[in-house]
Amino acid sequence: MQPAIIRAERVEKYYSQPSENRIQVISPTDLSITAGEIVALLGPSGSGKSTLLRMLTGLSAPSAGEVYWHEKPIATAEVNVSIVFQSFALFPWLTVLENVEAPLKAHGMEASERRKRSLKILDTVGLDGFQAAYPKELSGGMRQRVGFARALVVEPEVLFMDEPFSALDVLTAENLRSELLELWQNKTIPTKSIFIVTHNIEEAVQLADRIIVLGRNPGHVRTDFRVSIPHPRDRKATSFTQLVDYIYKVLTQPDAQPPALPQTSTGKKVRDQRQMHYQMLPHARPGGIAGLLELVLDHNGKDDIYRLADDLAFQIDDLLPIVDAAQLLGFLTVTEGDAAITSTGTEYANSEILRQKELFRTAAVENVLLLRQIVRAIESKSDRSVPEEFFHDMLDEQFSEDETLRQLETAINWGRYAELFDFDASRRRFIQSEKLHQDADASSTAEIDA
Template sequence: MNTRADLHDAASPIIAATDVTKTFTTPDGSALPVLDSVSFTLHEGEIVALLGKSGSGKSTLLRCAAGLIAPSSGSVSYRGAPLNGANPGVSMVFQSFALLPWLTVQQNVELGLQAQGVGEAERRERALKAIDLIGLDGFEGAYPKELSGGMRQRVGFARALVVEPDALFMDEPFSALDVLTAENLRNELVGLWEGKEAPVKSVLIVTHNIEEAVLLADRILVLSSNPGRIKAELTVDLPRPRDRRSPVFEALVDTVYGILTDRARSDAATPAARTALPATPTSTPLPVVSPGGLSGLLEILAARGGEDGMAELAGELSFEVDDLLPLVDAAVLLDLARTEGPRIALTEAGREFADADILTSKQLFARHAVAHAPLVRAIVHALTTAGDHVLREGLFLDLLRRGFSDEDARRQLDTAIDWGRYGELFEYDKAEGRLELEPETVSVLSA
């Protein structure tokens, strides 16, 4: 099949990232690796999707390629020239719309042209053409507060397209929109691309939505997490518009789910495989999910005979990858489920948990959390050895900051507290920032 993506075979890339590594520094001076030796190219005539879970560094990689942040090592080039600042051939569309509220639609769209020194008459002509292209004709004088979310994102697209960039970069542009609006905008974007109406030569999109990646992209780069590395590259050789119900489309979605949950190669290995590795709170982070959400997933699986495909589960529950996969990761971490390719199945312990009454399920959760969740285990053991079985949360935050940013350290501790309180392992006084061991926890440790 001959598509626009075929044009890149003989041409040099528009964007080339070579061994890009990005490390941030935590407040205590420790290194926090986000990307590790990532290489990719973006050629004329293709849409490439960067797909991964939270913590995969996909947005950081996009910003490195846009020249908004510099890699710690490695390089990014635009049409063969190394980047030493903002990429001159790139326009970006953001998840948060990023419109200036005191400017009208037309004024927001003209911003990029104004920065390029384009004259007023030409700015106006090009801005009005872009506004018409993305379906906002008649709203030129409106302010962002007067527009719906979908209309605001259309302004974001118009502002990016009006400068006619070589590459359009999009950072989860549809995730802040309702399902129907997002689907409509995706379809319109595909129509503009296929009709060659969009004045861009290539597109790079960050997404955590597997179906979105398969719908839009010619190539999908799947990133692993903590730090981000390219785990797989898939070619999507399907004509547009693509049919979600076609066997080939569904098979590709299943393949991506299988890659993202491949426990043989991922950092979140099965409990049996982890016994050979020193599991610590920083090497094995807690999936940020609630015990209630995890219980719901296990109960749904039990009602379906104990096993189901993840794509089918996500579709029926209207979940995206960042909704479902953390629940899957938590179930696997706690040895309550296992994955094989794109399918998830309850373990015997998972069946016992799903069938138990509330009190028994709490006790089972507590045992599995202490046995398999390093941060929960570390907190429980520290409280056990403390003289009065009470410790300040600051101790654990300081330890977590050696491997996480401030925000992620807080998120990890909050998740551990949520799990520990659900399992009645310890109490938490938020006002005082104190954790206190529950008296019954000793029996959990000796079970």
């Protein structure tokens, strides 16, 4: 086994709170990057992908553990890495050539050598003839080529890319991916390893020699495996689609142990050691859940999540929270990347709004601990109200401050829709909904009449 260029040993990231608690962003994690491999890092939003990248590059120090560069602590080593960002991050007042020369100038390289090396890399990435152009004169794909050229001109040993193709249209992204892979395979660039953060599963399977999938709350490695499919990889090949489905299954079943790897890949499963009290409420609205169920029902009650996202021109990260919400409520089941509507989900999709609210109300109380606790707390109080701060403090033990606020926002949205409770924003209190109040009054009247 080759020695690692970068090795992370039990690294974690957390933020201390005034209450002496701490928000764990990434749990203790081991990871290595060796020469001759493209490593893809996948994970849902909030799993710490970019945070982990920043620690591996030395831009951010871990809260605990250590990152090593050729077995030397990265904080004291001479690190030779570059990063390509999603947002291009070009200097608009500089020409293409000047943008590419900028890092070399910062290193103190002489002007003649800077120009020679920059022109060579511009030619390599297909930008010969655009040296004098300004970023505003270029298309999105060409701007990202400048970003690649600027990252590669310093001849990094490891090239890091943080969702580099996500801001581009489909065809441009596909062309750039293919060209990057060609440069890598032909050894046209001096880079020894590439580490790419992405949310695009097909992109990872197309490019990577090794794929790492993160879970969240806190961020942790769920599975880490090598891809043995030879290049060029055919998206329609059984081995390719099996691997895509496997990764979808890992992402869409966050509370289950990762399934067995397809025979085309080799690797290790990592035990999920999270101890969760509250399940995370996906940030999805009831209207989005209803719309998803109707779409699945129109596809004979079952559809591949990837194909559905593609048909809707959605990024998978945009669709997954809605899928997660429908699954949490028992309206969908997800197996190996295929979403199937349940009988309750079918009834919900076919019902009028009042019946939908009844079904949502029942499903929410049965399946969502936080909503069940809010309802019971309100019922136990003589004034039928509970301060938001009470639940904020409980959630704050498990989630970051921002995530706690998002969880409460989602809970309020779901609770109001289902008429489980209402929320008084001026007093920041959960209160009994008008409907439940009326139902309680009606029940009392019926008992008196009896």
